[in-house]
Amino acid sequence: MLRTFNRVLLALAGLVLVALGGPVLVIGLGVKPPGWWIHQGEHDVLLTHHERTRWQGSNWWWPTVIAALALGLVLALWWLASVLRRHRLAEVLVDTGDGEEALLRGRAMEAVLAAEAAAVNGVEEADVTLSGRRNEPHTRIRLLLAPQAAPGDTLHRLTTGPLNLARQSAGLPRLPATVHMRPMRHRAQRVL
Known part of the structure; x- marks a missing residue:
């Protein structure tokens, strides 16, 4: 869903920039604009003196401008943080049993768990992703x-087999899992 939101937001930002910058670019290139165009010539200004100073004496103008800019900044920072955030766990904190801890690469644990899950009877392919915190994956x-x-049988074999083994091997008190299953689809083939 975040990927769709990013694409929609980028498309809207692009449309706004094209709508605001396009007329200025066309005039700057020396093209004669039609009568309904926003700007009419190369020496036309973006905002007239009246447009720039219309609400300057109003008490509500500057607080509104500052609040809108602050809201825009907060939303932009939130969006940037959500895009840059890692969605996969880089490492898992493993209890070695002697009071010490070790770090296990998340990709290594994903690969082993995927191989073990693919070996379960009834599973053709398996894909595993770790997320969360390194001490609570x-x-x-x-x-x-x-x-x-x-x-139902496949889920039972998965939870009592590979998932339980991974939890015990990493020394984790619990290893919550979300399992998505889909059936293999075969195309119809002509038999001669």
């Missing part, structure tokens, strides 16, 4: 099920 597993697989 959350697992998101996407499974492609074989045609004969029973989802």
Whole structure:
């Protein structure tokens, strides 16, 4: 959903910039504008003296401008932080059992867990993503099920097998998981 929001927001920002900058660019290139165009010539200004000073004496003008700019800045910073935030866990904190801790690369744990999940009876393919904090990881597993697989049995084998083994191996008190299953689709083939 964030990817869709980013694309819509970028498209709207682009449209606003084209709508505001396009007329100025066309006039600057020396093209004669039609009568309904915002600006009529190369020496025309963007804002007239009257437009720039119309609300200057009003008590509400500057607080409104400052509040709108502050809101725009906060929204831009929130958007930047959400885009730059890591969605995958880089490392997992592992309890070694002797009072010490070690760091395990998140991609390594994802690869092992995906291989173990793909080996479960009834699973054709598995994809694993770790998120959350390094001492409290959350697992998101996407499974492609074989045609004969029973989802309930496959989920039981996954949770008692690979997920339980990964939790015990990392020394985690719990390893929450979200599992998405979808059936394998076959195309119809002509039999001769």
